[in-house]
Amino acid sequence: MEGNATYWSENLRLIFISLAIWFVVSFGFGLLLVEPLNEIRLGGYKLGFWFAQQGSIYTFVALVFWYTKKMNDLDKKYNVEES
Amino acid sequence: MNKHTKTAIIVAPILTILGFALADLWEENSASQTRAFKLLPFGHCDVINQKCILKSGEFEVNIYDEAGMTTLNTTFPLDSATFFIVDRDNKASAYPLGMIDSPYYWKSPTPLRNNISDKGDKQKLRVIANIKGGQYIAEFYSQTVN
Numbered sequence: 001m002e003g004n005a006t007y008w009s010e011n012l013r014l015i016f017i018s019l020a021i022w023f024v025v026s027f028g029f030g031l032l033l034v035e036p037l038n039e040i041r042l043g044g045y046k047l048g049f050w051f052a053q054q055g056s057i058y059t060f061v062a063l064v065f066w067y068t069k070k071m072n073d074l075d076k077k078y079n080v081e082e083s
Numbered sequence: 084m085n086k087h088t089k090t091a092i093i094v095a096p097i098l099t100i101l102g103f104a105l106a107d108l109w110e111e112n113s114a115s116q117t118r119a120f121k122l123l124p125f126g127h128c129d130v131i132n133q134k135c136i137l138k139s140g141e142f143e144v145n146i147y148d149e150a151g152m153t154t155l156n157t158t159f160p161l162d163s164a165t166f167f168i169v170d171r172d173n174k175a176s177a178y179p180l181g182m183i184d185s186p187y188y189w190k191s192p193t194p195l196r197n198n199i200s201d202k203g204d205k206q207k208l209r210v211i212a213n214i215k216g217g218q219y220i221a222e223f224y225s226q227t228v229n
Binding site: 019022026027030031052056057060061063064065067068071072075081082 | 085086087088091092095098099102103105106109110
């Protein structure tokens with residue numbers, strides 16, 4: 001029972017970290033910090049503009065794989081992985 | 084593909100679309116707030132000889148006078164524009180400009196040509212250009228070169 005509670009709290013922690021990354025990349029880098037980031041150039045593009053157009057999407061895709069790996073690791077740790 | 088991969092693949096596009104919808108709302112809200120930008124002359128300004136460009140970022144205003152008709156040509160479409168001639172006592176006479184065919188061209192008859200027709204004549208001018216979500220303002224001098 002205690003193992004279930006710990007598993008769930010670690011699960012929630014991972015979800016909140018993923019949501020925080022989602023927010024920072026899409027809203028933070030793409031909107032709120034777009035002006036200071038635009039001072040930096042990446043391959044000829046302004047970094048703030050790049051995050052708003054492409055960078056956030058790349059991060060979301062990476063986040064899918066990262067979340068899956070971390071959850072699989074968590075399942076293994078608590079012996080609840082799919083057979 | 085296990086349950087976590089499926090969950091992530093289903094949730095990610097929903098969050099992406101949600102993020103873009105929120106960003107769109109934010110941008111729309113930001114655009115509706117009026118902001119003021121200062122236009123600065125790009126090089127020497129000579130309205131009479133049709134060489135006067137004001138700039139603020141990517142926004143440019145070309146001001147010229149043809150036979151007493153003062154014209155503004157802008158890189159972005161305007162909602163309205165006003166031209167001011169400022170006298171020695173710093174009193175400004177306003178000339179609201181009318182649109183010519185497209186919101187990129189605005190004009191009005193002004194006495195500017197009479198004021199600074201001779202070589203070396205100088206006149207203080209102001210411009211207010213209204214655009215959705217912003218107001219571009221400028222105070223500058225036009226000096227007749229030729």
